[in-house]
Amino acid sequence: MANTTDTGDSTANGRDPASHSIPRNIVLVVLDTARAKTSGPETSPTLTDLAREGTSFENAFATAPWTLPSHASMFTGTYSSTHGTHGGHTFLDEDLRTLPEALAEAGYETIGVSNNTWITEEFGFDRGFDDLRKGWQYIQSDVDMGTVVRGEDLREKLQATRDRLFEGNPLVNTANVLYSELFQPSGDDGSARTTAWIRNWLDDRDDEQPFFLFCNFIEPHVEYDPPRAYAERFLPEDASYEEARSIRQDPRAYDCEDYELTERDFELLRGLYRAELAYVDDQLAALRSALEDAGEWEDTLFVVCGDHGEHIGEHGFFGHQYNLYDTLINVPLVVHGGPFTDGGTPDDLVQLLDLPATILETVGVDDPELLEQGSSRSLHPQSTDPSREAVFAEYVAPQPSIERLEARFGDIPDRVRAYDRRLRAVRTATHKYVRGDDGFERLHDVRIDPQERTNVADRSPERVRDLRSRLEERFGSFEEADVPGAGAETGPVAMRDGTKERLADLGYL
Structure with missing residues (x-):
């Protein structure tokens, strides 16, 4: 049971009486798919200002390279092998306590706005929220009427409307179709609507x-489709917005060699990605x-x-699956307010799963x-918590599974099969x-x-022997460990059709 500390007691939790006052409210903003090395003054001036005024943790690491297990760690303070939320089991274990539950019981109004389909009630993330x-x-x-919005021509849009309009x-x-088709700002994937709400x-x-x-802002996620004005700030001078937006963005198809991308293509995609970071930074402002x-x-x-x-x-690689390079797990982390000012x-070395303990204290x-x-x-x-000598990350199960890739593409390359x-x-300060x-x-x-x-x-x-020993001390050996959440009774959630379509568009299925 959660208890609030009397904020009139200046020595609570070992605080110095002269320290900053205890914040009353908490806002947690996730910039979906934002990597640390690309989030700086050029793309993220608002975040840079927050870092200057607050505290910026330069060596912050996610526990997993994709949304579902990473958010589960942020909400529960556990690694993937503990919370068991991954590609083979896509639901957050009901036996685990979450940060929103702790704060709700402590008397907080708990509100969430998610623009990522994984972080919804369908996958167990609504627990503790008054409204998600x-x-x-x-x-x-x-x-989800997304199939109408994503139809490439009028015929596809009309067909999708006939298929889905009378569900619910x-x-x-x-109303949702009209908003997305006519009124949603161009290049926006929900953040403008979120900040207005x-x-x-x-x-x-x-x-x-x-x-x-x-709040989860998803704009930096595939598909990169920033507003033209933002894109033109970050594309090479010899590139047009139309050229950049014409590049196919299908990470799983690229992995399976269904199409190729040149270095020029990647250069333009990086420009679009930086533009998405700049756009979402303005929403942060x-x-x-x-x-x-x-x-x-x-x-x-x-x-x-x-x-x-x-x-x-x-x-x-294109996207964020199948490996644990720092490109995928090194993320920005900025905290502002209370004792984190200046x-x-x-x-x-810090981890996103450190957020529950940090926020509660x-x-x-x-x-x-x-x-x-x-x-x-x-x-x-x-x-008084000890600092970390090392941080850890896991990729518990492929997402999508090799079987899903085979169903979509048929014979897949050995390179991809190896990801199963x-x-x-x-990672320590010196080695990974x-x-x-x-x-x-x-x-x-x-x-x-x-x-x-x-x-x-x-x-x-x-x-190698030393770091392998650290891994086994943290997680046990591969031979002894079971895949958490992979039993026959706890497999992937049976998703709604609209959810499958939206996740497919995000490159997950």
């Missing part, structure tokens, strides 16, 4: 109850402005992070059940070691090889 909204919908509905409430379905929600609040607001106008900014702990990164040609840029909420179930360590400047494995990674349950292993000296291009495992057998 789908940001891409004008009116909330279980029926046809008036609601019509949050502003209205803040304006309408008339009570003194503290709030926890979770709009969110901050809404909090300031509502008089809540000074009383708010404001946390911004990426949930994972992205490959745009690096290591021969906190600088610590270079400590910062706002003075005691929830032993949430903290004891996992591995979360508080990043509060005065925390579990991966684990351990990745091991698979098929015997695959890589070692990189990240001081001289930050792009992880050269495998030095054969040259450093003692280092």
Whole structure:
């Protein structure tokens, strides 16, 4: 059971009486698919300002390279092999306590707006929320009319309308289609609608109850389709918006050699990706402005992070599946407010699963059940939690599975078939070691090889043994470990048709 700490006690949780006041509210913003190395002053000036005013953790790492398991870790403080939410089991275990549940029991109003289909009630992420909204919908509905919106011509749109309009409430379905087709800003995937809704929600609040607001902005995710004005800022001078937008964006088809991308193609895709980061950064500015106008900014702990990164040609990949390179797991993490004001840029190794302990300590909420179930360590400047000597990541099961790829593409390349494995990674300040349950292993000296291009495992057998031992100490051996959540009774969720279509568009299926 969660308990709030009396904020009148200045020594609670070991705080110095002269430290910053305890924030009243909490806002957690996830910039979906934002990788650390591309989030800087050029693409993300708002985030850069927040980092300068608050605390920017320069070595922050996700526990997994894609949305579902990464968010599960953020919400529960556990690794994938504990929470069991992955490609083979796509539902968050009901026995695990979540951060929204802890805060709700502590008296917070808990509101979420998700623009990623994985982070919805369909996959168990609504627990603890008073309201978890789908940001891409004008009116909330279980029926996703995305097939109408995504139809490439009038015939396809009409066919999709006939197929889906009368599922649920046809008036609601019509309103959602009209918004997406006619009124949603060009190049926006829900963030503008989200910030507008949050502003209205803040304006309408008339009570003194503290709030926890979770928000997922998905624009940096495939498909990269930023507004023209943003794209033209980041594309090469000899490239047009039309050329860049004509490039096929289908990561799984690229993996399976269904089509090719040239270095020119990747250069343009990187420009579009940077433009998406710039667009969503402006939405972050709009969110901050809404909090300031509502008089809540000074009383708010404001946390911004990426949930994972992205490959745009690096290591021969497109998207964010099948491996654990830093390109996928090194993410931005900025915290503003309370004790994190003017906190600088610590270079400590930290993980996104440290957010539950950090948030609870910062706002003075005691929830032993949430903290004891996992591995979360508080990043509060005065925390007594030990710092990390290493961070860990896992890729528990391929997503999509090899069977799904075969069903879609038929015969798939041996290169892709090799991805049908579990991966684990351990990273220290100096080295990164990745091991698979098929015997695959890589070692990189990240001081001289930050792009992880050269495998030095054969040259450093003692280092390999040490880091392999750390992995087994954390997760157990591959031979002894069961795949969590992979039993016959706990397989993938039977998804709604609209959910499958939306996830396919995002490159997951």
